[in-house]
Amino acid sequence: MAQNDPTPLAVEEVEVRGHIIDSLILPKVLDCITTAGGSFHIKNISIGHDRADPSFAVIEVRAATNESLQEVLAQIADHGAVPTASHDCQLVTADIDGAFPEGFYSTTNQRTEVRNSGKWLPVAEQEMDCGVTIDPPTSAARCVPMSEVRQGMPIVVGHLGTRVFPHERTQQEQAFGFMSSAVSTEKPKGVVIRQIAKSLFENRQGGGKTLLVGGPAIVHTGSGNLICELLRDRYIDKLFAGNALATHDIEQSIFGTSLGVNIDEGSLADTGHEHHLRAINRVRRAGSIANAVETGVLQSGIMYECVKNQVEFHLSGSIRDDGPLPDVITDALECQRLMRRSIRDVTFCLMIATTLHSIAVGNLLPAWVNVVCVDINPSTVIKLSDRGSFQTVGLVTDVEPFLRSLLAEIRRLEGEQ
């Protein structure tokens, strides 16, 4: 489970009805909950206007464990507070591979639970736009993508017996939360970058995993060496990218150019336009990026650091790719599967200068993983939020100055240690 996955509190929604204000039943129930070590959140309350009008309140009761929750529930049930949900989720067996039964429950990226045999089960591998299956032998619930449905799988249909817990930022996340206003170029970037540096720093200290989703502009803008530093110092644990980032990084390593432009001088190199193809060719001849590193073909750069520092990377292909590099996975579904498996322990995600990859990864991440999206184009950040990754913090800026400032802030934090 991801490190900052919200603590799996045991939760049940209860309802109290009647003259709950005059009779002090509501304050009594609430006192009962807190005295027994639980906590509550009043989700809905309606107060009757005159003496004959009853009132009602819907209260979410939380406790640290299911056992203590059951104790709290038993106590408040005596005062007339009873669970609102008394239905199990409905399960329909998948009749074919690769498709859900009609009316399937479509997931969000928020923490979800389904009720089965009277018990609420947490849904594992939370991801938006999936279905939910309950594994028959273990009775464990998990998200299942459409393409991975197999005939015979029990699939949750409808909304009965399902519940979603919108992600609430904890105290610790509040500092980070101030940035999550609308995307704007007007933000004070220094403060924001300091916060991102702090998050990266703390994530590493706390044993969390940081994922970088990067586009080739990182190399074009001459920031490859800054990423190399972050990789060497274990600030980045995983890299998701396409053929382009890896190709131009390797091109720069071998020829000193990116898309034929000398990175140091900004001038066009002779026959520079061929460099990226020659770079791909060399790696293809080596068999893989790791082999290229091992045989000395590749001696620096982002991909080199990934291999040397055993940073897991996944390169996804597209129809416009040259080559591609031998490590590029061209089967999109296979790539989704690999990325899905890889993001399970990710606790922080940096998306830099890439639109499609950012959206793809945003789709896979649960809502409680903080995401920072940096792009010169505001629409990339907006698109990510529009597609449901509401936890995204957007920063509209050029990549190179961003990374340079970020690294400086990290070094400052290290100095304070």
Place this chain on the structure above:
Amino acid sequence: MNSTSPHILMCPPDHYGIEYEINPWMSTARQADHATAVEQWLLLRQVLVDCGAKISEVPPVAGLPDLVFTANAAIIYRQQAVLARFKHEQRQGEEPYFRQALESQGFSVSEAPGDFSLEGAGDALFCGETLFAGYRLRSDALGHQQIGAMLGVRVLPLELVDPYYYHLDTCFCPLAPDAAIYFPPAFDDYGQRVLAEHVSKLIPVEENEARCFACNAVVVGRTVVTNSGCPQLHQQLRQAGYSPQETPLSEFVKAGGSAKCLTLRLDGEEAAAWANTRTASS
């Protein structure tokens, strides 16, 4: 005052005895003296008749010793009777007999909603417009709320915290729409606050008298009939303008009941606002 004569349902103690133990008062080792019990019951009946009450009777049934405690038969609201659903199976056999008796009195008898326990007027007493309902030991809070919705009245549940006062009518007795006697320690802090807020004239009862079932009183007009042994309460009642009257009920105390438990007011208690505004129908 009610405009017609007070109407009370009772059940002769032909088959009364301590045959099981379902409250802390009961001990099968401490039997009620049958002859004394019959004598005490007849005395109570006479006191009530002397107060001007009309008494109707539920025929006694062998094997149902607690059928004498008619207060638990139902909640009465105008011509409706919400039949009891007893918590203990020992008393569940009483339900059809109470139904029959109430139907023969012309009541429209309905079952309590859901599957909640509900022990009639023993746990539900009108004081003014409000139905005060005792819960936790015998009746369920949720059931009372549903009855409140069913009858369209305000229900204020009061948690009973002392097993010796297992029914509301053992620790709370409305005297008038704004007055009641009660034994405070039978309620928790919330319950005491609710009573203080909603009943303007509350007369507290001392523990030694509460143990004599001082609160288990039958109110007919301004007369308040209790078990003997409650002199302090009687003095307070006299000061408040009531006429207290005692009658010995020791053999019924052995089963955890007293005057009020042995009666069910069919035309509405003196303290029930609806009983004082109803048209002459009973």
